Amino acid sequence: MEAVTAAWERYAAGRTPRRTHNAAGATTWLNWTQYADHGPDESVIGEIHGRRVLELGCGTGCNLAHLSTLGAQCVGIDIAPTQREKAAARWGHLPGLSFRTAEATEFLAAHPDSFDVVLSIFGPVWFIDPTTLLPLVRQSLTAGGAFVFSHKPPRPDPQPGEPLREARAVSRWDHSPCKWAALLESARFANITTEIIDPPHGEREGTLVVRAEAREERIGRPARQS
Numbered sequence: 001m002e003a004v005t006a007a008w009e010r011y012a013a014g015r016t017p018r019r020t021h022n023a024a025g026a027t028t029w030l031n032w033t034q035y036a037d038h039g040p041d042e043s044v045i046g047e048i049h050g051r052r053v054l055e056l057g058c059g060t061g062c063n064l065a066h067l068s069t070l071g072a073q074c075v076g077i078d079i080a081p082t083q084r085e086k087a088a089a090r091w092g093h094l095p096g097l098s099f100r101t102a103e104a105t106e107f108l109a110a111h112p113d114s115f116d117v118v119l120s121i122f123g124p125v126w127f128i129d130p131t132t133l134l135p136l137v138r139q140s141l142t143a144g145g146a147f148v149f150s151h152k153p154p155r156p157d158p159q160p161g162e163p164l165r166e167a168r169a170v171s172r173w174d175h176s177p178c179k180w181a182a183l184l185e186s187a188r189f190a191n192i193t194t195e196i197i198d199p200p201h202g203e204r205e206g207t208l209v210v211r212a213e214a215r216e217e218r219i220g221r222p223a224r225q226s
């Protein structure tokens, strides 16, 4: 785990802060994609006001800050301590918003049934084995709660003659929309939707956005025997 934390600390050190205003002049906004001023807004999530929202791998907290301005009670966690410091310095004045340094699986395991919405925007859902992570996300959500995440769609295998991919410091679960739907179904999610958002003009890679809801489960009583 120390090597993973160190890799994400290096990542944090190389990032430039998000702009103070977007193209529309807003000071907070939610961005699901890897491109500025592109893609759907927070309406993908569903209801926000009054909801308890957890973001896994919130980085500098800019997406979560936006949800906080819309009336959500927000907790952002990130494995890299520097990210929490930057998030708190920029957004710590907003009400109903807090940031913690925590590893996603450890945090989820300690907070069952606590959130109405769990988000991961290019976050840990991409970097943790889903057979470990999805049951923990499901357990942390209230029945009917929304789980929404985004990451790059899987790339086709390299063609003969194409350069091999670079080695990565952290593993990545580049699943297709169908594979995510199957994994979510078996982890007790329902109403699963997947969409690949087209890239902006001149770019090649789109963005996969997945939404699912924690299945409401009836615990049936055993039938009475006569």
Ligand SMILES: C[S@@+](CC[C@H](N)C(=O)[O-])C[C@H]1O[C@@H](n2cnc3c(N)ncnc32)[C@H](O)[C@@H]1O
Pocket (backbone or CB within 6 Å): 008, 009, 056, 057, 058, 059, 060, 063, 077, 078, 079, 080, 083, 102, 103, 104, 105, 120, 121, 122, 123, 124, 127, 128
């Ligand atoms: C690609 S960045 C995305 C940050 C942010 N969501 C955004 O859209 O700008 C991934 C973030 O996930 C965090 N992260 C990666 N693995 C994690 C884990 N296992 N637990 C918690 N945070 C993690 C990293 O430190 C990093 O800040």
